[in-house]
Amino acid sequence: MKLAVTTENKLGITDDVLSILRxxxxxxxxxxxxxxxxFLQTQDLDKSTQGMIASLLMKIPGVKWVNQIDVLPxxxxxxxxxxxxxxxxxxxxxxNTKGQIAYANKQAKKIFKSESENNKMPSKMKxxxxxxxxxxxxxxxxxxxxxxxxxxxxGKMLLDVQATKSKTGQMTGxxxxxRNQEKVMTSGMVMQGEEIEGLDALVYQSQVFEQLLQRAxxxxxxxxxxxxxxxAGTGKTLLAHACHKLxxxxxxxxxxxxxxxxxxxxxxxxxxxxxxxxxxxxxxxTGTIYFSHLEYMSLHVQHxxxxxxxxxxxxxxxxxTSSAKRLHQYGTQMDSGLVxxxxxxxxxxxxxxxxxxxxxxxxxxFVSEFSEQTGKQVSLSLDAISRMKRHYWPGNVSxxxxxxxxxxxxAKDGVIxxxxxDLEAGVNIExxxxxxxxxxxxxxxxKHFLQHWYQKYPSSRKLAxxxxxxxxxxxxxxxxxxxxxxxxx
Numbered sequence: 001m002k003l004a005v006t007t008e009n010k011l012g013i014t015d016d017v018l019s020i021l022r023x024x025x026x027x028x029x030x031x032x033x034x035x036x037x038x039f040l041q042t043q044d045l046d047k048s049t050q051g052m053i054a055s056l057l058m059k060i061p062g063v064k065w066v067n068q069i070d071v072l073p074x075x076x077x078x079x080x081x082x083x084x085x086x087x088x089x090x091x092x093x094x095x096n097t098k099g100q101i102a103y104a105n106k107q108a109k110k111i112f113k114s115e116s117e118n119n120k121m122p123s124k125m126k127x128x129x130x131x132x133x134x135x136x137x138x139x140x141x142x143x144x145x146x147x148x149x150x151x152x153x154x155g156k157m158l159l160d161v162q163a164t165k166s167k168t169g170q171m172t173g174x175x176x177x178x179r180n181q182e183k184v185m186t187s188g189m190v191m192q193g194e195e196i197e198g199l200d201a202l203v204y205q206s207q208v209f210e211q212l213l214q215r216a217x218x219x220x221x222x223x224x225x226x227x228x229x230x231x232a233g234t235g236k237t238l239l240a241h242a243c244h245k246l247x248x249x250x251x252x253x254x255x256x257x258x259x260x261x262x263x264x265x266x267x268x269x270x271x272x273x274x275x276x277x278x279x280x281x282x283x284x285x286t287g288t289i290y291f292s293h294l295e296y297m298s299l300h301v302q303h304x305x306x307x308x309x310x311x312x313x314x315x316x317x318x319x320x321t322s323s324a325k326r327l328h329q330y331g332t333q334m335d336s337g338l339v340x341x342x343x344x345x346x347x348x349x350x351x352x353x354x355x356x357x358x359x360x361x362x363x364x365x366f367v368s369e370f371s372e373q374t375g376k377q378v379s380l381s382l383d384a385i386s387r388m389k390r391h392y393w394p395g396n397v398s399x400x401x402x403x404x405x406x407x408x409x410x411a412k413d414g415v416i417x418x419x420x421x422d423l424e425a426g427v428n429i430e431x432x433x434x435x436x437x438x439x440x441x442x443x444x445x446x447k448h449f450l451q452h453w454y455q456k457y458p459s460s461r462k463l464a465x466x467x468x469x470x471x472x473x474x475x476x477x478x479x480x481x482x483x484x485x486x487x488x489x
Contacts, residue, residue: 094173097171249287352393360389381415381417
């Protein structure tokens with residue numbers, strides 16, 4: 001029987017309650033006494049006895065109410081704490097002031113087995129450590145509230161220490177939380193991109209980008225791989241974030257893996273882990289993994305990823321990829337099996353020059369953003385806006401953002417002028433030639449070359465004169481590479 005007894009703050013009322021239990025031969029198992037409350041647990045009693053005891057308790061002067069409960073508050077709280085500590089995947093121990101281990105969760109019991117203790121966990125804290133200065137390290141961790149690196153019988157680990165105190169402030173012991181260093185580092189990779197914005201963070205006015213976002217909404221919640229195709233700087237990563245936020249996995253992790261920035265061997269270890277370190281594919285099994293610049297992933301890692309994806313029976317993390325071109329266009333550079341597996345859904349992200357209506361609202365957003373960051377309030381002149389709308393923007397939105405940042409920093413009298421933009425500094429005339437035939441490479445280089453010079457001479461006649469060729473030749477090239485919607489004749 002478990003009862004909650006609401007009482008007045010009256011001296012001796014606890015004795016009155018206990019005397020009734022003794023009179024009815026109800027063995028008391030637990031008793032909790034608080035301000036105006038008593039909670040008690042006895043052995044199991046039949047219903048008639050329970051009713052009789054409750055009736056007698058109500059007759060005690062100062063007792064306001066008696067009702068049955070399922071569990072005593074302190075027991076309920078202890079059960080919750082035990083469940084929490086057992087759910088932690090790291091070793092957790094509680095020690096008393098004598099250095100004895102008073103509590104250990106299942107992970108601690110599993111990891112800190114000792115041969116000298118018959119493969120059981122040691123009873124004394126000092127037996128856990130393999131260094132002479134362990135006491136100093138624990139004291140340092142407890143006083144600074146920062147983790148320390150310490151050698152244990154299970155290897156080198158990070159240790160957090162939290163002192164436990166009584167209500168009067170007296171030290172009663174400490175809680176020790178051990179963490180594997182490699183696991184902490186790998187988990188840090190998984191947490192990338194945690195602050196994720198949705199489609200409402202994307203700025204646009206153009207119809208072409210509106211159509212892209214409508215399609216993104218339709219494919220975001222589909223449990224199939226998604227490919228984002230577009231030039232560098234078009235906002236593919238932001239779009240991947242938005243698709244994750246729109247999906248049923250929005251409350252799970254989002255991991256970004258930049259295949260261009262990581263060497264093949266490091267990427268393999270990052271994805272699949274090592275003997276002593278979990279990989280991203282194992283750590284993030286319920287969220288989204290975004291492979292940026294997938295075309296730079298080595299064939300060896302591609303083969304391994306393809307085998308893993310096809311080996312698992314149950315759908316795990318959703319995979320989103322991005323690349324400059326459609327995956328099948330890379331030929332032998334890409335694993336054909338992986339291409340077939342990943343190229344299910346596709347979003348083609350337009351270049352900024354194909355959504356010129358978005359240049360002005362994006363510019364206004366960046367000016368406002370950088371003005372707030374720098375504390376320098378600036379506005380845009382009409383000639384600056386006109387210059388930006390004519391620019392080819394080979395670096396797309398990223399180049400626009402960088403150009404505005406520089407312009408905000410150098411602008412005088414609170415106004416950004418066309419001369420403040422320094423657009424040529426952001427132009428890249430290098431073409432992506434890998435995997436192309438000679439004619440394709442020549443065309444690609446010619447396109448980038450003309451993109452560069454057409455920004456400085458935005459007229460087919462001026463450009464022809466500068467390059468020493470006929471106006472007709474330049475006009476044909478501009479039309480061929482779609483460098484402008486209208487060509488001055």
